[in-house]
Amino acid sequence: MRNLRAAGLAAAVAVVGGWAGPARADVKLPAIFGDHMVLQRSLPLNVWGWAEPGEDVTVKFHGQTRTTKGGGDGKWSVVLEPVAAGGPFEMVVSGKNTVTFNDVLVGEVWVCSGQSNMQWSVAGSTDADLEIAAAKFPNIRLISVPQVGTQEPQKDFKGQWKVCSPETVGPFSAVGYFFGRQLYETLGVPVGLINDAWGGSACEAWVPREKLAADPKYKDLLASWEEREKGYEAAKKAYEDAKAQAKAEGKPGPKPQDDPDGLMKGNHRPGNIFNGVLLPTIGYGIKGAIWYQGESNAGRAYQYRDLFPLMIQAWRELWGQGNFPFYWVQLADFLPEKPEPGDSSWAELREAQTMTIRRLPNTGEAVIIDLGEAKDIHPKNKLDVAQRLARWALARDYGVNIPYQSPTYKAMEKHDGKVVLTFDHVAGGFAPFDVAEPRGFAIAGADKKFVWAQAKIVGPDKIEVWSDKVSQPESVRYAWADNPVCNLYSGVGLPLTPFRTDDWPGVTANATR
Structure with missing residues (x-):
C-alpha cells in the first residue's frame, strides 16, 4: 500500500509539474494540512509542501520523524507510517522555520463532492435550526475548498479545518455533514470531511482534460469547447488591440465586452474543477468519496455511462490508494408528473449511474427516487439522503451488519x-x-x-x-x-x-x- 500511495502521489505531482514557481525560503504546507485536521487512520500518510531547494525538512508526528530535502523546484514530501484513531496530537514541520499544527486528530476522512445538491448547506435543509443547534461534535472536522475553475493545475487553496459546532456547521454541505455525523455516532472515531462540491457543475469539469482527449468518445465534446475557447481568445485579442489603439490615439477606449470568463472559468469547461478544486487535495489520505451530481449531464445520459466511471478511475489512479470506496446519490424525482409512460433523460441518467456499480469495484448508489420535490431541484431533506449513503460505508467499509443496497x-x-x-x-x-x-x-x-x-x-x-x-x-x-x-x-x-x-x-x- 505504501508503494502504491507513493506512486499515486508522484503521479499527482507530475500532473502539476508547473506548481512551484519561485523558490520559497520558508517551509510551507498546503491548506489541506492545518490545525484541527483529521488524518486518515490505518493508512500510510503523505505529507508534502515547499521549501528552499536543497533545504533539510523534518516532519515529526506521533513519535515518528521523517527527514527529506526540498527538490529543485522546492517541493518536498514524506510518508508516515499508519496511525490508529485518536488524538489530539501535534505535527511539527521544520526547516529554516518551524510550522506546528495543533489539535490534530486521526480517524476517518471522506471527500464530499458533486454539484449543488452536495453543496447544499445545513442552513438550507430541513429543520436547519434544530440541526445547527445540536451540531456539537468537536471530533468532527470540516474543511471546504473554494470554487476555482481553471485549466492551470493548482497547488493550493484558501481554506482551513474547522471544529464542527453550531457556529461552523451552517454553511457546510448538509449531505456531507449528516453522512459524517452518522459515521461518527456509529464508529466513535474522529471524522474529517472535505467539501469540494460546486453547484451546477458538469462531470467533465471534474476529469483531467488529457483523460478526455485520449478517448474518441469525447471528441465532439472537446471540439465544442475548443471552438468556444478560440472565440474567447479572438474576442479578447480584438478588445485589447482596440484598447491599445484608442490609447495611442488619445481616444476613449472601447466599452468592455461581456466578460466570457464566466464560461472559461466556470464549472462546465472540461478539466476546470479538477485543476482548480480537486487537485490541491489529491494525495491527502482519505477513506473514500461520496458524490451527488448528474443533473447537469442528464441531457447526455448515455455519454455519462462512460464519463462517470472515467472520472472515478482518474481520481483513484492519481490518489494512489487503489479502488477506494466511491458512493453516489442517484438523481431524485423532479419536474411535473406525466400522465402516461414515456421517455425521460433523467431516467436514462439514473440508469447510467446504476450501471457504474457493475463497471467499477467498490462503488455504490443511494437511491432517493422518493425524496425529491417536483417544483425544486434541491430537495431539502438531506438527512435521509446522507443516511442511505452512510449505510453503504458502514456495511461495506466498517463491518456494520446492516442492509445497505436498494433492491435491484x-x-x-x-x-x-x-x-x-x-x-x-x-x-x-x-x-x-x-x-x-x-x-x-x-x-x-x-x-x-x-x-x-x-x-x-x-x-x-x-x-x-x-x-x-x-x-x-x-x-x-x-x-x-x-x-x-x-x-x-x-x-x-x-x-x-x-x-x-x-x-x-x-x-x-x-x-x-
Whole structure:
C-alpha cells in the first residue's frame, strides 16, 4: 500500500509539474494540512509542501520523524507510517522555520463532492435550526475548498479545518455533514470531511482534460469547447488591440465586452474543477468519496455511462490508494408528473449511474427516487439522503451488519402474457408504500408503446406485471420518468432502484456535446 500511495502521489505531482514557481525560503504546507485536521487512520500518510531547494525538512508526528530535502523546484514530501484513531496530537514541520499544527486528530476522512445538491448547506435543509443547534461534535472536522475553475493545475487553496459546532456547521454541505455525523455516532472515531462540491457543475469539469482527449468518445465534446475557447481568445485579442489603439490615439477606449470568463472559468469547461478544486487535495489520505451530481449531464445520459466511471478511475489512479470506496446519490424525482409512460433523460441518467456499480469495484448508489420535490431541484431533506449513503460505508467499509443496497432488477420471465420479475437485495421482502398494490410499472410489446401495468408481489423477491392492453409483453419499466409515481421498498425501507428490462435506444443516445 505504501508503494502504491507513493506512486499515486508522484503521479499527482507530475500532473502539476508547473506548481512551484519561485523558490520559497520558508517551509510551507498546503491548506489541506492545518490545525484541527483529521488524518486518515490505518493508512500510510503523505505529507508534502515547499521549501528552499536543497533545504533539510523534518516532519515529526506521533513519535515518528521523517527527514527529506526540498527538490529543485522546492517541493518536498514524506510518508508516515499508519496511525490508529485518536488524538489530539501535534505535527511539527521544520526547516529554516518551524510550522506546528495543533489539535490534530486521526480517524476517518471522506471527500464530499458533486454539484449543488452536495453543496447544499445545513442552513438550507430541513429543520436547519434544530440541526445547527445540536451540531456539537468537536471530533468532527470540516474543511471546504473554494470554487476555482481553471485549466492551470493548482497547488493550493484558501481554506482551513474547522471544529464542527453550531457556529461552523451552517454553511457546510448538509449531505456531507449528516453522512459524517452518522459515521461518527456509529464508529466513535474522529471524522474529517472535505467539501469540494460546486453547484451546477458538469462531470467533465471534474476529469483531467488529457483523460478526455485520449478517448474518441469525447471528441465532439472537446471540439465544442475548443471552438468556444478560440472565440474567447479572438474576442479578447480584438478588445485589447482596440484598447491599445484608442490609447495611442488619445481616444476613449472601447466599452468592455461581456466578460466570457464566466464560461472559461466556470464549472462546465472540461478539466476546470479538477485543476482548480480537486487537485490541491489529491494525495491527502482519505477513506473514500461520496458524490451527488448528474443533473447537469442528464441531457447526455448515455455519454455519462462512460464519463462517470472515467472520472472515478482518474481520481483513484492519481490518489494512489487503489479502488477506494466511491458512493453516489442517484438523481431524485423532479419536474411535473406525466400522465402516461414515456421517455425521460433523467431516467436514462439514473440508469447510467446504476450501471457504474457493475463497471467499477467498490462503488455504490443511494437511491432517493422518493425524496425529491417536483417544483425544486434541491430537495431539502438531506438527512435521509446522507443516511442511505452512510449505510453503504458502514456495511461495506466498517463491518456494520446492516442492509445497505436498494433492491435491484435481476431477471425476467414471460409466460401467459405476463412478466415475472426477479430482484436482488430485497431485504425483508417487498413493502409497498401507502397502498397495497405496487405502482410505477409500465409494459410494452414489440411496438415499444408503453402503457401503465398492473403488478402483484408473488414472492419475497418476485413481482408479476401485466396489462390487458399488451398481450405479448417485451419490456417492463419501473419508475422510468423524471418524476415517477412509484411505491416499492424493501422491508427495511430502501426504495426499489428504477430500471428497465429493454435496451431500446433512449432520447439521449446520440447526445455527445
